[in-house]
Every structure is written in C-alpha cells, then in structure tokens.
Amino acid sequence: MSKSQNRKAIIGKPYLEEGIFMSAVALGDQALSESNKLLSIWGMTALQYNALKVLYVEDSQGEGLPSMEIGQRLYTRVPDVTRLLERMVDKGWITRERDVENKRVVRSKLTDIGIQLVESAYLPLKESESKQLAHLTDAEKTELARLLNKAKSSPSNPADNKDS
C-alpha cells in the first residue's frame, strides 16, 4: 500500500464550464446518433442530410453553392466538404461544376432526386428531434437555444456573426 499516489490535491470538484462542454458534446453526439439512425432509412447520414438542407434553403435559386459556404454552415472543414460532396455526387443527389466567372469556385446544386430526398426526410426528422427534447418546456428550449448560440460565438472566434 505504499503507492506514491497522493492525489486529489490539485484536481478539485467539477467546475461549471467542464460540465457545459461535456454535456454539449454528449447532447450533440446523442442527437447525431438518433438522426443517423433515422436517416439511414434513406441511405443518408446526418451530415449529408444537413448538406442537402443547406443547398435546399440557401440555394433556392438553384445557382449552386460554393464548397466554402457549405462548409461554414455545416461547421465542417473544407477538405472534408469536398469529399462529402463527391460522395453525394456519386449517389446522384447533387451535381457540381466550376463557376464560369471564377474558375476557382465549384458550385454544388441539388438534383431532383436530392430535392425529393431531403423533402421526404424533413418531417420525420423534425418529429424525431422534437421528441428528443419533448421533456423541455418551450421556454426552456428557447432559452437553451439562446444560451448555446451565445456560448458558441465566443470572442476568440468572432467570425460567427451569421447573416441577419
């Protein structure tokens, strides 16, 4: 029993921020897991669905969206956006082509199949998400959304002022 293990001196009680980040990660994982389970019916992952939804909502003109913008909305790094979108091209959900005005840009847009797909999944997923938070009151959900949003746009990360 003469272990040199004399600890508990430095690391104290759990602190607030620690719990917030742990819970945020856990809640996010839980939500992703549920969504992935449901979306697998259509052969989609949550990230793919979200990408489709971004294109659906942000590119309502059908002009195509640059990879960078998609990445910003999805909080996904650009290299991974490229491959994400490539996989979605293979599945026939989107098309991609270079912008004629700025040949550096590649614009992605939904195919009709992609549109149908995201429209099919929308309501079931919305209901699933609602169910996951059904034990919160509306006021709590509103407040949680506000606090999360405030929390994530930290001063050290000022490029967070989304439009409007």
Added chain:
Amino acid sequence: MSKSQNRKAIIGKPYLEEGIFMSAVALGDQALSESNKLLSIWGMTALQYNALKVLYVEDSQGEGLPSMEIGQRLYTRVPDVTRLLERMVDKGWITRERDVENKRVVRSKLTDIGIQLVESAYLPLKESESKQLAHLTDAEKTELARLLNKAKSSPSNPADNKDS
C-alpha cells in the same frame, strides 16, 4: 429556366430543436478543438485527458476502473475504450490488468506519470475553458449547464441517472 425545382413548399423556417442540436454540436466541436490544441503540448488528446481525469477522480483508491465505467463517463463505446486505453498504456500513462475476482473485467489505473500529466494539464485547461465562456454571466452558465443536462437525459435514454 424550366427547372423542375419547385421547392420551399415542404421545408420551412428553421425550428427550435434543429438550432439547439446544431449549436450543441458546434459548441462541442469548438470546445474539443480548443482543448485538443492546448493538450497537444503534453501529447494528449481531449479524450485521453478526460480518461485520465476520470481515473484520477473516480479511482482515487487506485484499485483500477473497468473499461465499461470509463466508457460511460466519457460517452464512448466500449470497443473504442479498449483501443483508447491501449494507446495510453503504450504511452506509459496507465496500466491495465485483469480483475482476479471477475476475470472478464480489466481494470485500468494511472501510473505516476499519468498522475503528473493530468495534474499538469488541469489548471491550464480549466482556464482555457473558462475563457471560452467568459462572455456568459455566472447565472447564464449555471442555467446552460442545467438545461444541457436536462436536455441530454431524455426519456428515450433513461440510463442517465448518474450517481448522487
């Protein structure tokens, strides 16, 4: 312009739950990214650090903790816990051995190096985490922690009643 793309009919305005989950994932990613950056000084990832901290706090007797318990605390699946802990054995931060009473379980415990490591990183990481949420008031942080905790322990996932 005769695209068949007549959308916007089905997918409406962003709804509350959607924003909550997106923000939770984003906040979690952001926190993990910051932590990983800082912890790389000691050659640790955030997950490894958290595993060390779990052992430090939950195994204060130094008897070793079963993989399953570690996995529960870290919200990590058991197969990944095995490999996570193996890597940490390779680094000399923990040791693992089979329980003599129940030969199915493998108990992991900190080495002195592991103890020093987690103690070294503790305060810097705590400060980094505090800084990330410094623009929230104490009341907001308390409320955010409460709401996140309530949100993640959903009825569909009742095995969430941590001890005390």
Added chain:
DNA sequence: GACATATACTTGTTATAACAACTGTTGTTT
C-alpha cells in the same frame, strides 16, 4: 505585365469513430 500573395478547392496521410462479429468468463435454469 511579371511577381508575389491570396483564394478555392483537392489530394495524401494518419488517427479516430461506428458497427458488427467474436472470445472468454460468469450466472441461471433445470
């Protein structure tokens, strides 16, 4: 208008996560 710099994306490599299947041990039922 050549040259450096910035931009938008792609490619390569390595690490980690997800999911299923498997091994060995313990508990239960009869």
Added chain:
DNA sequence: AAACAACAGTTGTTATAACAAGTATATGTC
C-alpha cells in the same frame, strides 16, 4: 452439472475527421 444466456472486452472492417501539403485561378503591386 450441462446447457444456455448474459456479460466484459477484444478484434475486424469500413467510414469519416483532422491536419498538412499541393494545384489552379485570381488579385494586387511595383
């Protein structure tokens, strides 16, 4: 006590994420 189920970990495979480096185009400057 033999058979079966439950349990705790491990192993295998595939998909995805992280990080660094590379390519092609555009922009600014002298």
